[in-house]
Amino acid sequence: MRCFFHLVSDFDAILDDTGIEVPDLETAKFEAMKAIRELRQELVGASEEWRGWRLDIVCPQGTLLYSFDLNTPPH
Numbered sequence: 001m002r003c004f005f006h007l008v009s010d011f012d013a014i015l016d017d018t019g020i021e022v023p024d025l026e027t028a029k030f031e032a033m034k035a036i037r038e039l040r041q042e043l044v045g046a047s048e049e050w051r052g053w054r055l056d057i058v059c060p061q062g063t064l065l066y067s068f069d070l071n072t073p074p075h
Contacts, residue, residue: 003028003065005035006056025065028057032068 004019
């Protein structure tokens, strides 16, 4: 299944127009968490900038499959 990872806030969106092929939603969640950790490492000290943002995992038809609140520390 192909999943797309959109960064979304109430005021803006950064849309993933490529996506990745994954075997299931659990793998998509894992990949999303990995990407979030990498972004946080690159932007150390910018946690305030995450306020109000989320990472949405969507299918090719645009249906929301899962959403991560970027205000919440990673697990």
